[in-house]
Amino acid sequence: MKTFYSKQDVLNRLKEAYNIQKDTDLAGLLGISKSTLSNWVSRDSLDYDKVFSKCEHINIDWLLTGRGSMLKSEGVPLMGDKEGGKEEVLPEINYEYKGAPYYNVDFIGGFDLVLNDQTRNPDYYINFAPYNKEGVIWCNITGHSMEPELNNGDFIVMKEMHSPIQYLPAGEIYGIITEDYRTVKRIRMADQKGFVRLIPTNKSPEYAEQEIPVEMIRKVYAVLGSMHRLF
Structure with missing residues (x-):
């Protein structure tokens, strides 16, 4: 990651x-x-x-x-300090379309049903140079199945992938959207043809690996990074 x-x-x-x-x-x-x-x-x-x-x-x-x-x-200059003419390095929020959009949408570190679907309009934008790129978005992660890599309440930054899932790099962390839930897991192809295996980081017994058919998946996002809420 x-x-x-x-x-x-x-x-x-x-x-x-x-x-x-x-x-x-x-x-x-x-x-x-x-x-x-x-x-x-x-x-x-x-x-x-x-x-x-x-x-x-x-x-x-x-x-x-x-x-x-x-x-x-x-x-x-610190974050928000414009003096000195230096480029700010830390992320900052704005409402002026600068940076990548933040959507108040939860990707679950688990397999819970997700009811909020506020995907049309971003709440604001996060201006952070490494991720100010076309197709990149910010969302939330809730739950504990991906800890300690991704923590409950973190922001996650993601980019939608358009290649067939079987051709994506195995073992990386992805955001998965089906008709019923949004989840974040590591992915690899399953032994059963036409299925993928979703793998949590947390090794607690309550967070088990799960295989789902590829046809269930509507969208796949590569998780590029995460951060605690600094603002």
């Missing part, structure tokens, strides 16, 4: 900001166990609330991308 930025690099920059060398010390700074930190790294999934809570004087742009100065006090 493609993400906005390397999560390992984010942790390395946090170490740099605090002059920390050991993962044990970083875990202590964040108030978590070393095993939890190891899980973050191995699964490429961070708790950004905890990370950002230690960034009062750190330039978030630098933390996420490595660009600009480390500290806010060094005059680097």
Whole structure:
């Protein structure tokens, strides 16, 4: 799965900001166990609330991308700061058709029925340069079956795929729409001809793999990335 930025690099920059060398010390700074930190790294999934809570004087742009100065006090424009003439890196919302549209539509990290179908008009636009492309949209993900890769309440950014599903890269994360539900899962072709297997990330027994016939699928979106709600 493609993400906005390397999560390992984010942790390395946090170490740099605090002059920390050991993962044990970083875990202590964040108030978590070393095993939890190891899980973050191995699964490429961070708790950004905890990370950002230690960034009062750190330039978030630098933390996420490595660009600009480390500290806010060094005059680097922050999100929403137009001074300095530098391009903003962090996403921002607007109602002026700048960026990719955000639809208040839930893709379920599970197989629940979805009743909201607010797909005609976007609530607003999210201006974030890497994803300001034709055919890209933002939606929500609810549920826990794709954790820790995708968390309940995250924004997900997706692009509709038009190739037949059997020719899409196997093992990637996709948004699937049928007549009855919208879900996000990893996909691979099933052994049974004409079926695909939907695979959750969460290994809890309540989130089982499921096979569905290809003919049930109305639309497929490649999930390009996700983020916590930063605004």
